[in-house]
Amino acid sequence: MRAVFLAIFVLVFFSSCATKVSDSNLYWGKYSNTLYKVKKEPSKATNAAHEEELQSIVKNSIDMSLRVPPGIYAELGLYAMERGDQNAAQNYFRLEQETYPEGTILMQQTLSN
Amino acid sequence: MRLMPLLLLGSLVLLTTGCVTTNTSTKGQVYPEMYNEKPIAILVVPAINHSTAADAPILYESTINEPLSNAGFYVLPIEITNRFLRNEGFSEGETLKDIPPQKFAEPFGADAVLYVTIDKWDTNYYVIGGNVVVGASFLLKSSKTGATLWSYQDEIPVDTSGDDSGGLLGLIISTAIQTGLQDYVPVARNVNLMTLRSIPFGKYHNMHDKDQSQAIKLGKIPEN
Secondary structure, eight states, rough: OHHHHHHHHHHHHHHHSSSBOOOOOBBBBTTTHHHHHHHHHHHHHHHHHHHHHHHHHHHHEEEEEEEOTTTTTHHHHHHHHHHOOOOHHHHHHHHHHHHOOOOOOHHHHHHHO | OOOHHHHHHHHHHHHHHHHOOOOBBBHHHHHHHHHHOOOOEEEEEEEESSSSSSTTHHHHHHHHHHHHHHTTTOOHHHHHHHHHHHEEEEEEOHTTTTTOHHHHGGTTSEEEEEEEEEEEEHHHEOSSSSSEEEEEEEEETTTTOEEEEEEEEEEEEOOOOOTTTHHHHHHHHHHHHHTOOOOOOHHHHHHHHHHHSSSSSOOTSSSOOOTTTTTOOOOOOOOO
16 A cells, blocks of 8 residues: 555656646746747747747647647747748647637737738 | 833834734735726737846746736737737837827737836846846736736846855856856746736636735836
């Protein structure tokens, strides 16, 4: 019995260490850091690192059954748009809007521009 | 028995001074309009920078989405709203300051607009470690009426020593500050986090509309 408790404790302990989730149940990864680097020194490398971080936030959120934080899908949509991938962009903007209906007006505007 | 009036007076003095120094403000008392309007979608406009740190506005912009969303709001994607604002000729916060939010917030679907003025960003470094003192004022205005829903102003010192063990690490960090290589993202994150402690929670927070009685530490309430 004791061993089971210990095992559960260790499991809970380590799973809580692995990924940081805010008290409103959002996972942000290194979002602020990679975004700041893009703004400070816009380059292929900093943009690629930020886009990768956005993808990782989506993946981690889905894995943990969390809502993807505001703006993450929308930013991925912008990257797709810049590559000329309209389908992917539309898909991301739709996901943002589905997750947060409050963003509907803005997402529609972005698509029509 | 002659002691009695003195004791009474003494306790009266203690009681009244106690009333003065104890800050018992609650979110509901200070920000009633937040509970009336219940804004959800927030448009974050570029910061007004009165500090000497040229980077302060982009530090703010990179770190505000996270704590504001964590407080339960939907932050309209800043990378998108900034592009629209730039196209309209509003790339700096200063140009937006005097325009009523009703005039530009509607096309974004925003319930409220967040204005920030950074007054101070002072880096202090010592032989070991250092700190940054950030002074900023935040104003959240209704995009329906233009009224201020929430505001907060404070000067917040953020320790940048990183590690209290000092020694070699402290030396490396203080050198980093002197050479401008210090990572200020955690500083900006801390400032936003501390400031937003007083905001009534939004729809996506489980304490939404249940935090009226929560006590808050008040900074100064900035004027419009």
